[in-house]
Amino acid sequence: ADPAPRWPGCLPSCCGPPAAGAAPRKYDWVPSACDLPIFDPDRFCDLLGNKTLFLVGDSTMHQTAALLENAIQGRQCLDRVAFGMSDFLATTSRAERGASWDDHVSRLAPDIAILSTGPHWAVQWSEASYVAALRNVSAGLRRFPRTLFAWKTLNPAGCGTAPLPGGTNVSAWLRSPEVLATNPHWHKDQYVHYPRLDALALDVFSGRVPVIDVSPLYLRPDSHQGSSTYAHSACAKLSQCDCLHFCTDGTSALTLVPDLILNFLEDLAGTRERRSGRAD
Numbered sequence: 465a466d467p468a469p470r471w472p473g474c475l476p477s478c479c480g481p482p483a484a485g486a487a488p489r490k491y492d493w494v495p496s497a498c499d500l501p502i503f504d505p506d507r508f509c510d511l512l513g514n515k516t517l518f519l520v521g522d523s524t525m526h527q528t529a530a531l532l533e534n535a536i537q538g539r540q541c542l543d544r545v546a547f548g549m550s551d552f553l554a555t556t557s558r559a560e561r562g563a564s565w566d567d568h569v570s571r572l573a574p575d576i577a578i579l580s581t582g583p584h585w586a587v588q589w590s591e592a593s594y595v596a597a598l599r600n601v602s603a604g605l606r607r608f609p610r611t612l613f614a615w616k617t618l619n620p621a622g623c624g625t626a627p628l629p630g631g632t633n634v635s636a637w638l639r640s641p642e643v644l645a646t647n648p649h650w651h652k653d654q655y656v657h658y659p660r661l662d663a664l665a666l667d668v669f670s671g672r673v674p675v676i677d678v679s680p681l682y683l684r685p686d687s688h689q690g691s692s693t694y695a696h697s698a699c700a701k702l703s704q705c706d707c708l709h710f711c712t713d714g715t716s717a718l719t720l721v722p723d724l725i726l727n728f729l730e731d732l733a734g735t736r737e738r739r740s741g742r743a744d
Contacts, residue, residue, distance in 0.1 A: 491627060493680060493720055501730060503722040509541035511729040516544045518574035520565050522551045524619040524709060525580050528721050531712050535722045546572065551584040554597040565601060569608055577608075578676060578725075580616040582661040583708065586654035594661065598668040605673070614728065615669040616676040617662045619718070621655040623707035624685030634682040635659050655707075674731070676724050681710070684717035 493500075501507075519529040529547035536542050549562030562568075569577055579601065585594045605613050620634070622643050628634070637643065638656045662679065669675060685691060690705035710718040 491684070491717070500723055501726050503535060503719075503726050505536045505539050508536060508722070508726050508729065509539045511726070511733055512541045512544060514544075515575035516546070516572070517725075518546050518548060518568070518572055518577045519580075519616075520548045520550050520553065520568050520577060521580040521616070522549070522561075522582075522584055524583060525616070527709055527712060527718065528580075528616070528619065531716070531718050532722050532725060534712070535719075546574070548572070551581065552597065553579060553581040553601055566604055566607065569611060573608075574611055576612045576614070578614045578616050580618065582618040582658065582665070583621070583654070586657040586661060589654065589657055591660070591664065595664055595668065598665055602668050602672060612732070614674040614676055615665060617665070617678050618658050619678060619708075619710060620658060620682040620685075621688070621708045622685045623688050623691040623705075625691065626686050628683045628685065630683065632683065674728060676721075676728055678721060678724065681717050681720060687711055687715075687717035 519525055519532075521528075526547055526549065529545070533542060533545055536545065548565075548568035550565050550568060551560050551562060553565040565577075565579055581597075582594075585597075622638055624642075628637065635656065638658070643655065644653065659682075666675065681687075685707075687710050688707050689709050689711055690707045710716055712718060
């Protein structure tokens with residue numbers, strides 16, 4: 465693989481060697497049924513052109529946006545990529561740190577908007593409320609005919625010491641004693657809902673808007689911020705050991721997302737090359 469760039473913003477627990485003493489490893493994702501373009505910041509900017517790209521969601525989406533912005537540092541299109549905080553997307557009675565998705569879109573009028581929500585819905589689990597909120601979002605998209613919308617599936621959660629084998633039943637793994645006993649982040653018991661949240665969202669949005677599917681990241685629990693130390697007693701006793709957010713350095717599995725967004729732009733332009741691809 466090509467040498468990994470060192471994007472800024474990673475925590476010492478991510479950039480430094482794991483507790484076991486081995487250097488961090490960069491894995492290559494090789495799709496089995498399709499090709500995926502390797503991220504090229506200049507190509508990304510060419511495809512974006514004069515359009516604006518807006519990502520709306522919670523802190524996991526904020527990480528996604530930050531990593532994409534870091535990947536295009538120094539390029540002329542950096543100022544055309546932005547993030548809007550919205551934990552729930554919809555206006556609710558729950559604690560919201562941002563604004564509703566439509567408030568953000570009305571304010572910025574982006575050419576392209578990528579939406580996602582889920583982790584905060586999982587904390588106070590209500591499948592009916594989640595589906596109702598997503599349907600409201602879907603119905604509201606027509607109010608913005610000049611904006612192209614896309615849906616991003618959830619950034620998976622759960623710490624681990626190594627990548628999971630392909631074909632792993634991630635729903636079962638998220639319910640395993642390993643995860644429930646050694647993942648101390650504050651809503652670890654809600655991680656089990658993430659695959660179901662993705663399925664519900666796809667029922668609402670598939671066929672209506674493009675979907676950026678980051679579900680391969682379920683196989684990379686080792687790339688979360690708390691994964692290098694989570695199995696050790698010092699971390700297992702601390703609630704701040706984070707098994708929800710990913711690392712954001714050049715070895716992070718989250719670097720898959722810029723590849724997928726580039727692929728999304730290639731598809732929009734109808735110019736995606738059929739070539740062997742790689743994601744992390």
